[in-house]
């Protein structure tokens with residue numbers, strides 16, 4: 203049977219694409235390599251962040267007209283919530299039957315307990331931690347009800363895109379098989395060999411490298427800000443990175459850390475050191491580890507042309523690091539619409555590429571510079587300097603993400619804490635610091 207559309211991957215991007223395409227009347231097959239479509243094995247903190255704020259900066263970009271893929275949430279009675287995709291038509295909204303744990307603010311904490319915060323207001327909801335599997339299963343039920351065929355335990359091994367359409371080689375427990383379709387949406391997540399086979403990755407270039415993540419799920423955790431608040435603890439003498447702590451509904455906690463793949467750091471040992479032998483050990487005294495998860499992330503430049511021939515790549519597979527859950531939903535909806543348009547002889551690929559390159563901050567050179575201009579705080583500062591910097595933010599009433607508030611307060615930081623400024627801003631600040639302090643190389 204030749205399908206109108208085969209979607210590879212039942213993550214947020216693929217599930218949303220399947221639902222939209224089936225509702226629009228396409229004959230759709232969704233294939234997923236895991237035994238059960240809608241299950242999640244790749245670690246994800248599951249925070250559906252509201253608003254325009256990015257991964258490393260909250261400042262709006264002005265160089266590209268970004269219409270950020272983001273969402274709002276109508277909170278209903280338990281199990282009756284609605285996720286609304288910002289800027290997309292009403293039929294992109296969907297019901298969510300799982301738990302919604304609000305997150306209020308995020309804080310960075312130094313070894314001595316000095317802290318600064320992302321927002322001045324501790325009661326403004328930053329986002330909600332969701333049960334990602336419940337969310338995906340809801341979309342899959344909608345897709346199936348609209349006629350989408352869902353085939354789990356089916357790994358796509360190879361893809362060919364010809365004038366006649368798409369040919370996919372898949373492997374199931376019954377053996378290998380070839381599936382045919384007019385078009386395909388690749389929603390297979392990071393490290394996609396399929397996108398690479400079709401040449402989408404050609405000339406993509408390398409980024410700063412791959413990162414490994416490791417997380418422990420804990421039954422309890424005594425963070426000083428209460429359970430609806432995410433925190434990033436740091437003690438550079440223990441690890442040159444942050445220990446991220448956040449809620450993991452229902453009722454659990456997630457702690458995670460990361461390091462470059464190329465570094466010899468062993469992440470489970472880092473997490474154990476934070477829990478057992480650090481300035482923060484008291485927070486974990488009563489905690490029991492109930493699960494462990496890990497994953498990698500490749501920080502590569504995003505590919506601009508995500509729709510080409512009969513294929514659209516969506517979500518993480520051509521992104522810089524990640525599109526986040528809400529971004530993948532936006533891609534899924536728009537790719538399904540673009541597919542229907544292309545099948546109708548309309549310029550669906552061009553329309554999708556326009557959406558894609560305007561929906562994410564990583565297509566803004568301004569944002570990229572913002573995110574990379576300073577070295578991470580725990581990489582360049584020691585424990586004492588971290589204490590001083592975090593206390594300085596608070597004393598001066600400074601709120602926001604480090605990538606935003608450090609450059610915005612650079613002159614004052616150079617005047618007040620020149621040694622720290624030098625480490626954070628590098629050689630460019632030497633001359634100014636010298637002028638300020640009168641000592642060469644201060």
Ligand SMILES: Cc1cc2nc3c(=O)[nH]c(=O)nc-3n(C[C@H](O)[C@H](O)[C@H](O)COP(=O)(O)OP(=O)(O)OC[C@H]3O[C@@H](n4cnc5c(N)ncnc54)[C@H](O)[C@@H]3O)c2cc1C
Nearest residue numbers: 211213214215235246247248249358391517518526527530
């Ligand atoms: C450490 C970390 C923390 C994160 N935290 C958050 C967070 O708090 N909030 C947030 O919004 N986002 C977060 N993200 C990002 C988020 O998880 C992703 O951006 C999002 O899940 C991308 O969705 P996707 O549909 O593109 O891909 P994925 O979610 O990766 O789904 C891809 C699907 O394709 C399937 N698949 C892969 N290959 C094949 C194949 N060959 N054949 C068949 N099926 C295949 C996979 O099994 C999977 O089901 C985090 C990511 C990382 C790495």
